[in-house]
Structures are given as structure tokens and as C-alpha cells.
Amino acid sequence: MPTLEDVAKRAGVSTATVSKVLSNTPYFTDATRLKVMQAVQELGYVPNLAARALSSGKTHIIAVVFPYVYEAIFTDPNIMNTLAGIEAECTTQGYNILLSTPQLASDEPDTHYQQLIQSGYLDGVIAIDSYPTASALKPVQEKGIPAVVIGYEACDYSVRHDDQAGGQKIMEHLIALGHTRFGLIEVPEDTNYGVKYRSIGVRAAAEQAGLDYDSFPRTSGDWSTHSGSRCAAALLAQHPDVTALICYNDRMAMGAIQQARSMGRAVPGDLSITGYDDIPSAVLCDPALTTISQRSPEQGRIGARLLFEVLDGTHPDPVVLDPLLIVRQSSAPRP
Amino acid sequence: MPTLEDVAKRAGVSTATVSKVLSNTPYFTDATRLKVMQAVQELGYVPNLAARALSSGKTHIIAVVFPYVYEAIFTDPNIMNTLAGIEAECTTQGYNILLSTPQLASDEPDTHYQQLIQSGYLDGVIAIDSYPTASALKPVQEKGIPAVVIGYEACDYSVRHDDQAGGQKIMEHLIALGHTRFGLIEVPEDTNYGVKYRSIGVRAAAEQAGLDYDSFPRTSGDWSTHSGSRCAAALLAQHPDVTALICYNDRMAMGAIQQARSMGRAVPGDLSITGYDDIPSAVLCDPALTTISQRSPEQGRIGARLLFEVLDGTHPDPVVLDPLLIVRQSSAPRP
DNA sequence: ATGCTGTAGTTAAGGGCTTAACTACCCTGC
DNA sequence: GCAGGGTAGTTAAGCCCTTAACTACAGCAT
Helix, strand or coil: CCCHHHHHHHHCCCHHHHHHHHCCCCCCCHHHHHHHHHHHHHHCCCCCHHHHHHHHCCCCEEEEECCCCCHHHHHCHHHHHHHHHHHHHHHHHCCEEEEECCCCCCCCCCHHHHHHHHCCCCCEEEEECCCCCCCCCHHHHHHCCCEEEECCCCCCCEEEECHHHHHHHHHHHHHHCCCCCEEEEECCHHHCHHHHHHHHHHHHHHHHCCCCHHHCCEEECCCCHHHHHHHHHHHHHHCCCCCEEEECCHHHHHHHHHHHHHCCCCCCCCCEEECCECCHHHCCCCCCCEEEECCHHHHHHHHHHHHHHHHCCCCCCCEEECCEEECCCCCCCCC | CCCHHHHHHHHCCCHHHHHHHHCCCCCCCHHHHHHHHHHHHHHCCCCCHHHHHHHHCCCCEEEEECCCCCHHHHHCHHHHHHHHHHHHHHHHHCCEEEEECCCCCCCCCCHHHHHHHHCCCCCEEEEECCCCCCCCCHHHHHHCCCEEEECCCCCCCEEEECHHHHHHHHHHHHHHCCCCCEEEEECCHHHCHHHHHHHHHHHHHHHHCCCCHHHCCEEECCCCHHHHHHHHHHHHHHCCCCCEEEECCHHHHHHHHHHHHHCCCCCCCCCEEECCECCHHHCCCCCCCEEEECCHHHHHHHHHHHHHHHHCCCCCCCEEECCEEECCCCCCCCC
16 A cells, blocks of 8 residues: 555655645645645555544544444434434545444443543544433543534534424324324333423423313323334223324334224224324325424434534534424324 | 553553553563553553554454445345344444445445545445445455455355245245235346345245246336335236235335225235335234345344454355245235 | 573564644845 | 745654564573
8 A cells, every 4th residue: 555655755745745735735836736646646545544543633533322222223213314314414524434332221331332432533423312321422521522412412512303393293283183182102201301392392282272281191102013002002992082192103103003993993084193203114004104203314414514513613503403294194184 | 641651651661561461462470460450440541543553454443334325225124234233243342333335326436435445444344235236345355355245246255145045935935825826026136136036036936836937927116115006006907816916025015015905905815915124114014014034133243253254364154044934914825 | 501492571663644843945125 | 135924845753552573581401
């Protein structure tokens, strides 16, 4: 592999000149630039990133971290779409992405992760914390590495979507369809920051319409499709008068739909059911789900952009994205 | 950040001693080792990876690359599960994963990707080529970086699942259920290496049962759910006697199910429909899909293991995984 | 006594790049 | 005629680590 020195020799200049020309430092004649560039071309020179990193302290690598909180985290559409957005932005900016999913569940800290953070290898970190857990962020902040959070964890720089607005939108949609008797399929509030705000949004919309949120029947699932079925079964058995079921994620909504149908309720004819997240299968299932999109790819893109701004020494304000209400076939006017 | 030298001073030894103790070189007294380790502890020393990389030529970073062939690549369950497997293995081995999805579709080579490969930053590369395209592997091989392919692309070291066996298993399953009149929902053969072998497997099983594979009615979709519906519509209209529909991926199968039902065919009562891939929604949809699992997480794990073996200087044989037939509710005995 | 081998540790030479500090020169204005 | 300032490029130190080559010495056989 050719080095700076090889290029310098070939171009008949010093290594410093080559280095500076390549980094677009001013004060060089076009002739010199040309000589250097030609030598670079001819030798197929590519800078050695390790040397550059050692010398400059900049690696052009950022880490995307999300705690490994459950088996299927790599197929979580929100996380993966966020990752896609980050990737897209980093590619255009010439940054590389290092992936790390620290195991924070166990008591002992993930030493491999700690070492990575401490190693001086990372220019910055983007932490995705859709699912709360022991903080992947703490070591990063201790080390003083520029960091951006996508989600709710406390950090100077962050992006997230507005769960409260999301809850409000879905509720307003159902209210506009004439529904007044609601059931809620929730999850325990402390498992996810976002859910808390979703319910606040739902409550706000309910109260604005003069409905008593606290009197709505509700059960808690565990995000899974299966739990959605179970919750729907219990809820519909006890409260057959409910005409709209608000589920706090799509998978539970899909389970609820199956269950409702098997109990003889037409969806959306007798019963409207809504989800949250707009996962890929939301459009595939039957009936296609009315749901809320968190706009994950944009969250990723913006997160990366924020990080680059921080790396440039600016102090960008937190960004809160307005969620998208996606109306499909699972919601309809009150029977 | 403390450096080797700080540790050396504190421990009262040379930097070489510290370095060697940390890399478990023989010939040191326990006393010396202890002194060094204590100093490391006290200072919270973590080696600088850039310096180590420059000096040793080893970065402990491997790149996982998959060409960015379509928008939703980051939500492709096969790819993401493979990634999860790679991640798991790398973590246990102390390697870091750098993600790169070169844009190979356009004519001009992805210079950012080229630079990354050439930069000397990578100890190895794992290329996922579930979807064929201009090769992400070529620059890697030119550079002489150890590489493992997950898929069909030509490479000294590779893992994949056995598409032919997969095709055969699904066909044998349907034949065992008594079906004799089959329809095929394929994709154009040249879009994917695996599909070719799947059809070879299906043919083999058919011929073994004395069926004329070439006479089966067939149409080609484009992997999408929508195309599955379209294909099913055309095929069932022209060949109402078909009792089993073999689809070459799950999404088309799900589309086919919807379409068949809307045409008044009960699935699986009148018509069995099978998929391929076992995507997450395969278990959620109604009826749950009978399909084939490519065992993506294992492919990832094994791919990473192979790479580590190559890095250790051995020459592991290619691995071909036997696919898993997953029987669910979308297939049933011939009516 | 001599040379060997094995043990325990040090010295110092890189690895390839960036960049502060420096030289050398030319142009301007008074 | 000369200080001052901009232009164009070089020198060399430094980033932190690994490792080949070396020293030093103890134990042992010849």
C-alpha cells in the first residue's frame, strides 16, 4: 500500500504538502495541487485511517448503540429504520458506522462495550433508546464523547417523535368517527417512556371531547401479538359495548383483531381497532391497520445530522417530530 | 487519557513490559504482572485502538457489508437476523462491527466504500448477498482482505442455507398431504441465486413423486405482497383445479392468501399456500404460514466464526445449512 | 572454565499521518 | 530602502502502541 511518502516522492514535494493538499488547506498553487493529485491517482493512494486517527484524533467512525434488551431487537422495525436513516446520512457525510448492542441487562457492566467507548476510537455516539434500560449512554457521557440520543433518555442533544401528539391524533381520529366507548390495550407504563406520553395524549383528546378517560376499560399486554389477543378477549368479554380498541403497538392490535373476529365481531364494522408504530405488516394484515408512524428513518437522519453539528462545535436544539396518523381499514365510523 | 507510558511509570517497568503483559506474552514473573495490572486498574488505562491498529496492523474491526439494493433493506428479516447472528458472535470474540451498505446500483463505483476497504481499517469483511447485484466483494478481494460470504457469491469461504433442500422439503410436505395439482408463484430467476435452487428442489421432489414439474402453471411476481395477490388472481382464474400454491417468499404467499380468500377459496381448506423465509409476520398472519426458515441468525454466527478461523490462518470449508420446514396452518391435506 | 539454554526484562525503531513552527520569497506602501 | 504582510512550501515533532533485537543473569552439562 502506497503511503504519503510515496506520493510525496512521486510528486516531488514534501509529505506535509501532500497531506495539506488532500485536506484542502489554502495556499497552494494549482500546479502543486495537480502534481499531488496526479501522484495520488497514479499510485492509487488511499490514506491509512489508523494513522490518520492516531495523528488527528479523528476516526470518522461513529457508534450507533442500542441496548440488547430482547432477542428480536434486530428485527424491530423502528430501530432498524432508524438505523437505515442514520446510515444514509453518515454515508453522505463520509462517516462510518460501528454497531454496538451492549448487554446491559445483566448486573456486571459490559466490559467490551466500556472498552470500546474508552478506546478513543469513536468520534461520536448515537444512542437509540426506544426501549428503556440501564443506560448505554452513561459511559459515553463520562468519557465526554459527543452524543445524540434518539428517544427519551436525558442528553443535551436528542431527537424523538412526539408520543403525546401521536396518542392525541389517534384518539381524535376515533372520536371524529363517532366513537364514545373505548377500550385500551396498554403495556405497563414503566417499560417505555413513550407509552406514558401516548396515554397522556389519548387522555387529552378524550377530555377535550368531554369523555371520562379514567373510566375506560383497559388491560396491559407485553407488546406481543399473543398478548393482544389475550387482552382483547378479556376486555371484550367484560365490556361488550366497546366500539373502539386503542392498542399501544401494532402487534397487539393485530392480535386483538384476530381475537375480536374469532369472537364474532366484525372489524371495523362492529369494532374499530388501532395500532401504533406502522410496522411493515400493518399494511399487510387484514384489515390493514390504522396506526401512527413514528417516522423512524427521519429520526435516524436527523439524529445523525445533529451529531455532525455537535462535532462541528455547534449546539443544536432538540428535535421533536410530529407523528403521522395513517388511516387504513381497521377503523371506521361507530356502528 | 492515560497511555502505556503512564502505566509503565506507575508500575516501575518499561512500556514494552506493560504491552507484553497486557497481551499475555510469556516470561514474566507474577510479581511483575501484578504490578502492571494494578497500575492499569488504578489509572483506568484502556489501550488506544488507533495506535494499536497502526502499530500492529490489527484493528479488531470487521465490516459487514450488504449492497443497498432497495429501500427496505434494513427491514429485511433475513439480512437483519443474519446481522444479529454476526453481532452476537463478534461480541463474544471482542470484535467490532462496522456497517457498510455500498450503493452499487449506480454505474460509478461507490468511492466511499472503496476508500473504506482500502483504508487498512478492516481486519476482515463479511458480505451478505441475499440479493445479487454488482459485487460488494470485488474491492475486498482485490485488497486481499480476509472475507466470508453469506450467500452464493463466489468466495473461498462461505455459508448459506441449502435452497434446493428447502424447495424439496416444502414440495415433499405438500405431496405428503396428497396434493398433485400445483401452482407456482415465482420471481424472475435471475434476480436471486437462491430462487434457482429452490425451483430445482421443487422439481426434484415433484419428479420423484412422478409429477410433471414443467406442466405446473406458474407466474412471476416481484417479492411484494401485492404481486403475490396479482399472481394468485391470474393463476387461480386460469387453473381453478390447483390445490396447492407454492410461493417463493412469504410476502407473496401472504398476498396470495388474501387474494384466494377474496375469490372464495378457503385457505387451507380448499387451497394450501406455502411461503419461504419465515419472516416475523408469517406466524402472525391468518392462517399462519407454512414456510421454510433459512436460519439466518445461525448463518450470521457461522459466517463470523468462519471469518475468525480465516483470521487465525486456517482454511475452513464452506458451510451449507439444512433449512427448516415450518408447518403451520396454511397447508392442509388435499380437499 | 566454557558455552548453552531458558527466563526476565529493556531499548529503540518503526507504523503513517497531521500540524505547529519555520524558511523563503515576493509584493506593497511609506 | 525596508518593515510588514501575504503566499508557498518544508522540517520535524508527536500521536500511542507493538515487537525485533538486545542485555543480563541463573542454572546446567561438558
